[in-house]
Amino acid sequence: MRFRFTTAAIDPETARRELVDAAAGACASFEGWVRNFNDGHEVKRLEYEAFADLAVKEGERIAAEALARFPIRHALCVHRIGSLAVGEMAVWVGVSSAHRGEAFDACRYIIDEVKHRVPIWKKEHYLNGDSGWVNCEHCAAARSPRAAVRAGD
Amino acid sequence: MSSAAPVFGLILAGGASSRMQRDKAALRYGGRTQLDRAFDLAARHVPRVFVSVRAAQAADPARAGKPLIIDAAGGEGPIVGIRSALAEFPDSAWLVLACDLPFLSDGTLTNLLRARDPARLATAYRSAHDGLPEPLCAVWEPAAGAALAAFQAAGGRCPRKFLSTHDALLLEPFDARALDNVNTPEEYAAAVRALGPMPAVPIQLKIQYYALMREQAGRSEETVETAAATPADLFAELTARHGFTLPRERLKVAVNSEFCDWSRALAAGDAVVFIPPVAGG
Numbered sequence: 001m002r003f004r005f006t007t008a009a010i011d012p013e014t015a016r017r018e019l020v021d022a023a024a025g026a027c028a029s030f031e032g033w034v035r036n037f038n039d040g041h042e043v044k045r046l047e048y049e050a051f052a053d054l055a056v057k058e059g060e061r062i063a064a065e066a067l068a069r070f071p072i073r074h075a076l077c078v079h080r081i082g083s084l085a086v087g088e089m090a091v092w093v094g095v096s097s098a099h100r101g102e103a104f105d106a107c108r109y110i111i112d113e114v115k116h117r118v119p120i121w122k123k124e125h126y127l128n129g130d131s132g133w134v135n136c137e138h139c140a141a142a143r144s145p146r147a148a149v150r151a152g153d
Numbered sequence: 154m155s156s157a158a159p160v161f162g163l164i165l166a167g168g169a170s171s172r173m174q175r176d177k178a179a180l181r182y183g184g185r186t187q188l189d190r191a192f193d194l195a196a197r198h199v200p201r202v203f204v205s206v207r208a209a210q211a212a213d214p215a216r217a218g219k220p221l222i223i224d225a226a227g228g229e230g231p232i233v234g235i236r237s238a239l240a241e242f243p244d245s246a247w248l249v250l251a252c253d254l255p256f257l258s259d260g261t262l263t264n265l266l267r268a269r270d271p272a273r274l275a276t277a278y279r280s281a282h283d284g285l286p287e288p289l290c291a292v293w294e295p296a297a298g299a300a301l302a303a304f305q306a307a308g309g310r311c312p313r314k315f316l317s318t319h320d321a322l323l324l325e326p327f328d329a330r331a332l333d334n335v336n337t338p339e340e341y342a343a344a345v346r347a348l349g350p351m352p353a354v355p356i357q358l359k360i361q362y363y364a365l366m367r368e369q370a371g372r373s374e375e376t377v378e379t380a381a382a383t384p385a386d387l388f389a390e391l392t393a394r395h396g397f398t399l400p401r402e403r404l405k406v407a408v409n410s411e412f413c414d415w416s417r418a419l420a421a422g423d424a425v426v427f428i429p430p431v432a433g434g
Contacts, residue, residue: 032434048433049363049364050363050433051361051363051407051410051426051428053410054407054410054411054412054426054428055433057410057411058412079433079434090434091433091434111434114433114434115431115432115433115434116431117431118431118433119363119407119426119428119431120431120432120433120434121363121364121365121429121431121432121433122432122433123364133364133365133429133432134432135429135430135431135432136364136365136399136429136430136432137365
């Protein structure tokens with residue numbers, strides 16, 4: 001299983017152990033954290049929701065693509081769902097490989113594709129009491145999905 | 154300004170079916186009776202639905218399982234059924250439907266209920282054939298009760314005549330054949346043929362909603378009975394019902410937990426999810 005959801009805090013140490021391999025000389029990981037501002041709004045907390053059946057299938061496909069495209073050993077993505085406070089970890093991606101270059105590239109590939117393709121939604125709750133589904137309500141019309149991926153990093 | 158009365162559903166199934174020579178309520182389309190189809194259709198749009206019957210029909214097995222409103226006012230015909238419902242729940246308006254409208258659709262009812270003007274005595278469609286009011290797919294307001302009583306006392310029997318001469322909002326037809334009724338064995342055979350091979354045979358689908366769609370639908374899932382042949386048709390139908398704000402171009406769709414094309418053929422039992430723009434990470 002290379003993609004999974006958790007409702008509890010993500011533990012990167014536990015996740016990292018799943019990548020251990022004697023042939024791996026490199027491990028690259030990415031952590032996505034809840035930030036306290038977005039699009040000029042002060043963010044208080046985030047709520048993540050997923051269509052789990054399809055999200056896990058699509059997440060597994062992305063990890064399989066990474067393993068096919070890059071000469072890596074292992075890949076794993078863990079995504080949090082539920083209510084998250086500022087500073088908490090929303091997503092963890094890790095890749096192990098013989099050398100660092102492909103580990104970085106594959107890690108980047110996985111997080112970019114996950115943001116773009118996996119049916120996960122994020123509702124921002126702002127300090128002023130407002131809330132909104134990211135990419136669906138505020139400023140959504142002006143952005144392409146690709147631009148939104150970069151802006152959300 | 155007082156708020157509009159809540160709307161309940163009333164399926165008229167008290168007719169004598171004399172031209173059909175058998176009970177119209179029991180005629181079947183795709184294995185289901187006309188009465189069941191009309192009842193379930195109304196139940197998708199209003200919180201409570203009743204079947205209007207004559208006292209002699211109250212024990213009939215096809216009707217007895219449903220909430221009934223038994224004709225109380227004197228006389229016969231649809232006006233008696235409508236008056237009886239208005240008398241039993243004087244604070245409710247009534248979505249009155251004949252049970253013999255095999256082509257009646259969700260869209261026609263959604264449009265009717267949206268256009269409803271509670272300040273009039275009734276809101277009804279004009280016939281696609283002669284432009285006259287169609288009283289048996291209409292919303293009758295509480296205030297119609299007294300006016301119908303006076304109309305009947307003066308010898309009136311025809312609800313179409315009543316709507317033509319009283320303060321009713323008349324809408325243009327939403328779907329030209331939705332209000333075509335079926336009175337004779339020949340018309341029934343023609344309707345079965347017309348509905349048979351077409352996607353108009355309703356299928357049950359399970360719809361799950363997430364994120365913004367869930368909030369706008371006001372639920373995380375529902376089972377719908379629909380004649381929609383594709384996810385595109387289904388989305389149009391459900392947008393009319395729930396008022397989704399996102400245009401289809403910005404969504405993806407999944408059937409049975411796999412992405413698919415908007416033009417895929419839907420089958421009974423399919424689970425459908427509309428996927429708004431994602432935002433993981």
